[in-house]
Amino acid sequence: MAAPLESRIAAYVAGRMAEAREVQATGLTRISGGASRETYRFTLAWRDADGAARERKMILRRDPPASLIDTERRIEFEAYRAFRGSAVPVPEMLWLEEGSDALDHPFFIAEEIAGFQAAPALLWTEPYLATLEKLGAHKWTILGEIAKADPAGLGLTEVMIPVALDACWDRELSYWEGVLDDDEAEPLPITRAAIRWLRANPPPPAQKLSVVHGDYRTGNFLFDEHGTIHGVLDWEMAHLGDPLEDLGWSFNPVWSFGRPEAGGLMPHDQAAAVWEQASGLKADPAALHWWTLFNCVKGQAIWISSARAFIDGGNREPIMVAPPWMLQNAQDRATLKVMGRL
Amino acid sequence: MKPEVPSVLGEMAQLLVRNADQSVHPADRASALGLTALLLGFAAEAWDAAAHHLVQENRAVHALLVRGAAYAPPPAPPAEDDLRLSALGLENARLMAALIALHTTVELRPEASDLNEAIWAELRASTERRKTASSVV
Known part of the structure; x- marks a missing residue:
């Protein structure tokens, strides 16, 4: 059986944050809806180069086996990045993974804009x-x-x-x-x-x-x-x-x-x-x-x-x-x- | 309703069994069970009247096709010897395909404006039959 998703996310992120130590993904929760992507929120915790404890809320958007729409995740990722810092509020995009090795399907990870409603x-x-x-x-x-x-x-x-x-x-x-x-x-x-x-x-x-x-x-x-x-x-x-x-x-x-x-x-x-x-x-x-x-x-x-x-x-x-x-x-x-x- | 209710109920039964396994992540279990409850509610609402609506609709659409015989030969009347939803749904698809062809023809014919309006009236009625209590339109 595959390792729990949290540990696989942590392993992936650890490989992209060279200075980070003790990287952990906790509190994984699937967000209902999302027929085109599986969407999860989680908290990433790590120690930085100075040993200080850090924490950030994040979103994982992962491709499902088959979607209701066929889309290029890179286009979505780049669209978010293009409007970052403009009058169009968007979350910060962090990592795009187009391969399937890390989490079985392509995905990207972004910051979570926490504390607001969407329903x-x-x-x-x-x-x-x-x-x-x-x-x-x-x-x-x-x-x-x-x-x-x-x-x-x-x-x-x-x-x-x-x-x-x-x-x-x-x-x-x-x-x-x-x-x-x-x-x-x-x-x-x-x-x-x-x-x-x-x-x-x-x-x-x-x-x-x-x-x-x-x-x-x-x-x-x-x-x-x-x-x-x-x-x-x-x-x-x-x-x-x-x-x-x-x-x-x-x-x-x-x-x-x-x-x-x-x-x-x-x-x-x-x-x-x-x-x-x-x-x-x-x-x-x-x-x-x-x-x-x-x-x-x-x-x-x-x-x-x-x-x-x-x-x-x-x-x-x-x-x-x-x-x-x-x-x-x-x-x-x-x-x-x-x-x-x- | 597509997908057909029996296939969805069958899948949900399997999903419930899978989610009884302790290895399922609570986040995935909560998402799956919440959606399953929503869909069961829809199935419950549509189930009782589904066959009645299809029989009604198939008869109404066939009557329009007979009325449009001058523009396209009407297909065979709807079969009603098999009242399973799957069978009635196949008859509905056969008749609706013929209705699309007839509609495409008569909407360009000014002399057929009454029939064109009757087709629109039936299309409107078909959405009334399928409308659920929580419909957003």
């Missing part, structure tokens, strides 16, 4: 309820900052594939349509109708080539009780593309969690205005509608891919069943809503 359900309870507009303003300001950033200046054109401004929409739609073709376990008449509409009514070219986070929505950031965001998480779908793509994902109705506001936080027009102010870009309503509907298709592709991973036996963990069971029908209803059919 959406908390937002609509006290004391968070009173901070929703402020939180929403911060959320879409950060998204505007991501849209405004220069991908080349961040070094991200080295790891992310560029795309022509007028080809952003087709690259993304074709990719996710391909995922649906490959992975659907049953016909999806609503999603297929949406794809036909999207192809018949393409959006204008992107205003600029931006970093697209790819999964920036309520639930993927760390917030406090004062309406401030302290960490933007889950960059595994980051890529270059149309900045409106991210705004559309944040407007996907499934991320409103049953509330009328965008992301369950603030009216859609206010959120778009905040984003425009921060990004210096325009949220053209017709283009934004296209990207919101596109993101309904993308969401459905992700949920059914999770089902496929379970059905084919690549990953039989219950986390692979939760997205399709909880979200496939809701995503269909979201698609109908965006198309004016619900």
Whole structure:
């Protein structure tokens, strides 16, 4: 039987901290969710070169046997690193391991931004309820900052594939349509109708080539009780593309969690205005509608891919069943809503 | 629901046995059992009405396909001699595939706008049938 995960983590880190002695990983806890990566928090303790005891809270993100999305962990790692120290709060990335020897699968280790919340359900309870507009303003300001950033200046054109401004929409739609073709376990008449509409009514070219986070929505950031965001998480779908793509994902109705506001936080027009102010870009309503509907298709592709991973036996963990069971029908209803059919 | 409920329940049964082993790390056990409880709740909610909804839906979709016979020959009516969910689900997939083909045709035909609207109404109704109490939309 393999050694406990804590000791294997400690052995790995010890090999990368030349001055450290008595390296230990303790308090390992798996964080629920994370169908694309297994996520654990732990405390790293060691003695430095002077013999002083040190301690730091950390996060381990490890690839599962099969994921609901196929992503390059190096892209995720570099995206986090690119925004470190900017107006986009992100945890510090520490080590990326692309081999499978150390912990059976590739992984990375980052600092934990501790002491804050991520669970959406908390937002609509006290004391968070009173901070929703402020939180929403911060959320879409950060998204505007991501849209405004220069991908080349961040070094991200080295790891992310560029795309022509007028080809952003087709690259993304074709990719996710391909995922649906490959992975659907049953016909999806609503999603297929949406794809036909999207192809018949393409959006204008992107205003600029931006970093697209790819999964920036309520639930993927760390917030406090004062309406401030302290960490933007889950960059595994980051890529270059149309900045409106991210705004559309944040407007996907499934991320409103049953509330009328965008992301369950603030009216859609206010959120778009905040984003425009921060990004210096325009949220053209017709283009934004296209990207919101596109993101309904993308969401459905992700949920059914999770089902496929379970059905084919690549990953039989219950986390692979939760997205399709909880979200496939809701995503269909979201698609109908965006198309004016619900 | 995909994956099918029986295959998920079977997997969860094995998962519970594995998690009874003391060598399982408590962090992994807590995560697995929490998610298992969530999924059992979903299965419990969907189970009673699942066959009824599929029979209803298969009949409604076939009626639309018959109505669209001028645009595509309708497939055979839904078989109802086998009421297992797996069998009804296969019939549903067969009929839904035909509905997608019909929808693709009639949405481009102005003279078929009534049928187009009827298809949208059935698609909306299908999401109502599948809606759970905790649905976010």
